[in-house]
Amino acid sequence: MKYNRLGSAGIKVSEVSFGSWLTFGPQLDLAQIKACMKVAFDHGVNFFDNAEAYAEGEAETLMGQALADYRREDLVLSTKLFWGGKGPNDIGLSWKHLVEGTKASLKRLRVEAVDLLFCHRPDPNVPMEEVVRAMDVLVRQGHAYYWGTSEWSAVEIMEAHLVARELGAIPPVVEQPQYNLFVRERVEKEYQPIYRRFGMGTTIWSPLASGILSGKYNDGVPKGSRLDRIDWLRARLDEAKIKKARAFGELAKELGASSAELAIAWCLANPHVSTVILGASNPTQLRQNLGAVEHRSKLTPEVLARIDRIMA
Ligand code: NDP
Numbered sequence: 001m002k003y004n005r006l007g008s009a010g011i012k013v014s015e016v017s018f019g020s021w022l023t024f025g026p027q028l029d030l031a032q033i034k035a036c037m038k039v040a041f042d043h044g045v046n047f048f049d050n051a052e053a054y055a056e057g058e059a060e061t062l063m064g065q066a067l068a069d070y071r072r073e074d075l076v077l078s079t080k081l082f083w084g085g086k087g088p089n090d091i092g093l094s095w096k097h098l099v100e101g102t103k104a105s106l107k108r109l110r111v112e113a114v115d116l117l118f119c120h121r122p123d124p125n126v127p128m129e130e131v132v133r134a135m136d137v138l139v140r141q142g143h144a145y146y147w148g149t150s151e152w153s154a155v156e157i158m159e160a161h162l163v164a165r166e167l168g169a170i171p172p173v174v175e176q177p178q179y180n181l182f183v184r185e186r187v188e189k190e191y192q193p194i195y196r197r198f199g200m201g202t203t204i205w206s207p208l209a210s211g212i213l214s215g216k217y218n219d220g221v222p223k224g225s226r227l228d229r230i231d232w233l234r235a236r237l238d239e240a241k242i243k244k245a246r247a248f249g250e251l252a253k254e255l256g257a258s259s260a261e262l263a264i265a266w267c268l269a270n271p272h273v274s275t276v277i278l279g280a281s282n283p284t285q286l287r288q289n290l291g292a293v294e295h296r297s298k299l300t301p302e303v304l305a306r307i308d309r310i311m312a
Contacts, residue, residue, distance in 0.1 A: 004275065011076060016264070016268070016276050018040040018045055019278065020051075020062075036282070050105075051120055052082075077114045114144050119131060122149070129167065132163045148175060149176070180207050187202060195272050210226050210227065210279075212242075217242060260289055276292075
């Protein structure tokens with residue numbers, strides 16, 4: 001396993017990591033979570049991602065119980081704040097919710113601090129000064145070691161940095177964007193200035209586009225799969241994506257890799273990706289996806305160009 005710094009920050013994250021969205025709680029109980037986390041950890045994964053919104057806090061509660069098996073120093077833990085409940089002050093990035101949400105997450109996770117604390121979305125209803133000051137205080141008070149953004153535009157991230165500079169506050173060091181063969185623009189183009197000017201790292205999500213890039217939907221929607229269970233995600237599946245996933249699968253086969261392995265290896269080939277957050281609903285998927293690191297050398301310039309043509 002390779003460990004990357006998060007951009008210019010000192011902390012090191014395993015190049016592949018493990019997340020809990022839609023799986024911890026609804027699909028995986030504590031015993032299964034422990035089994036998956038052990039598979040990940042034994043492969044060298046040190047970074048585990050969570051959010052207050054996942055299974056309405058249950059994903060953090062379950063991960064918190066599973067963490068008892070590990071030495072805290074061996075782990076990089078994150079959580080994300082934005083959707084903390086139904087009340088007007090349970091949502092968004094107000095100072096009040098950022099502090100209350102963080103305290104509740106830490107309690108569920110049973111830790112004194114997370115390593116990375118993300119603002120899960122930008123909040124146009126809260127002044128940037130308020131968000132930056134609140135995150136600065138949370139870091140200075142020891143509730144988190146670094147803070148970051150998730151799905152913020154480059155302009156919003158830049159504004160956060162400029163405000164932090166003005167206030168003498170701690171700026172964000174990491175962004176958590178979606179990045180996969182279907183969603184590339186932001187990570188490859190829009191964020192270039194924030195890598196260059198601010199040394200931001202990225203912890204990228206949905207490397208398989210919710211499983212589509214594993215090829216599992218090429219011949220219909222399997223019963224019990226994510227897209228079978230979740231209507232709004234299924235609505236995004238169309239013929240064009242399936243056609244691309246099929247052609248990509250052919251290429252993967254030719255290279256001696258599974259579609260999932262090649263799709264994840266492709267994410268790893270981007271030098272601005274600090275870690276690829278894997279999702280898996282069982283240990284077998286996770287083992288397969290962790291194997292992606294072995295296929296990185298197959299992504300020669302010629303193969304990358306063929307992939308671009310398939311996805312065009
Ligand atoms: P993926 O795109 O990799 O999708 C994972 C899902 O695809 C699995 O749960 C499983 O679903 C299916 N799958 C995975 N591997 C295989 C395989 N080898 N063969 C067949 N099916 C497979 O990642 P996620 O969308 O789960 O995102 C990863 C993590 O990123 C999340 O857990 C979360 O931590 C983070 N995230 C962050 C977001 C943000 O806004 N910041 C948003 C979304 C995710 P199934 O078996 O049920 O079909």
